[in-house]
Amino acid sequence: MTMTRCKSRLTALGAMSAQLPHCAVCRVTIKPAENVVFRPDGRVQHTACPEVICPICSRVIMPDDPIRRDGEAPVHGNCWAQRVRAASASDGNARRAAVIREKLRAGALPPDAPTKTWGGYGSGQLCDGCGERIAIGAPEYEVDFSHSVTLRFHQGCFVFWQEERVTSRGGGGSAAAVEPHPGRESANAEVR
Numbered sequence: 001m002t003m004t005r006c007k008s009r010l011t012a013l014g015a016m017s018a019q020l021p022h023c024a025v026c027r028v029t030i031k032p033a034e035n036v037v038f039r040p041d042g043r044v045q046h047t048a049c050p051e052v053i054c055p056i057c058s059r060v061i062m063p064d065d066p067i068r069r070d071g072e073a074p075v076h077g078n079c080w081a082q083r084v085r086a087a088s089a090s091d092g093n094a095r096r097a098a099v100i101r102e103k104l105r106a107g108a109l110p111p112d113a114p115t116k117t118w119g120g121y122g123s124g125q126l127c128d129g130c131g132e133r134i135a136i137g138a139p140e141y142e143v144d145f146s147h148s149v150t151l152r153f154h155q156g157c158f159v160f161w162q163e164e165r166v167t168s169r170g171g172g173g174s175a176a177a178v179e180p181h182p183g184r185e186s187a188n189a190e191v192r
């Protein structure tokens with residue numbers, strides 16, 4: 001009796017081609033033709049596991065390594081977390097860069113080269129670039145102009161401002177307010 005039940009479960013597994021099981025050891029999706037062992041715990045493992053390479057760091061994923069899945073492919077848990085962090089950081093950077101670009105275009109940030117630049121540490125004041133607070137103790141750039149205006153920037157915002165300043169000037173000669181591609185902005189139309 002037990003034998004028959006076991007057999008029918010096997011066929012059911014084989015028929016479920018849409019949702020193939022993962023190997024309990026290497027965590028890779030088991031393909032229909034591969035040789036597998038059914039374990040006492042009800043899971044399946046390869047008779048011989050392939051070497052699994054993490055697509056993010058290109059290193060081998062050991063059977064004991066914590067993993068996440070990128071679609072079906074296993075990746076290291078650490079690599080996954082790093083990628084998520086990097087993605088959200090670059091999202092924030094893109095948002096800040098867009099704010100600075102818009103301020104430059106609107107004339108809220110000067111397009112001139114500063115007469116003096118200091119590097120220091122934040123004391124909780126707002127960044128003249130992105131408008132967010134510069135955390136106390138975080139790297140801060142203080143920028144002076146000949147007409148005695150002082151601006152404060154996050155380290156990253158200072159770099160964006162410098163880059164944008166140079167590129168916008170390079171495109172439009174001395175008239176920095178001229179923007180030849182007004183259709184380029186799509187997300188931040190509320191800055192007016």
Ligand SMILES: [Zn+2]
Nearest residue numbers: 023026046049
């Ligand atoms: Zn395996």
Ligand SMILES: [Zn+2]
Nearest residue numbers: 054057076079
């Ligand atoms: Zn990895």
Ligand SMILES: [Zn+2]
Nearest residue numbers: 127130154157
């Ligand atoms: Zn900033």
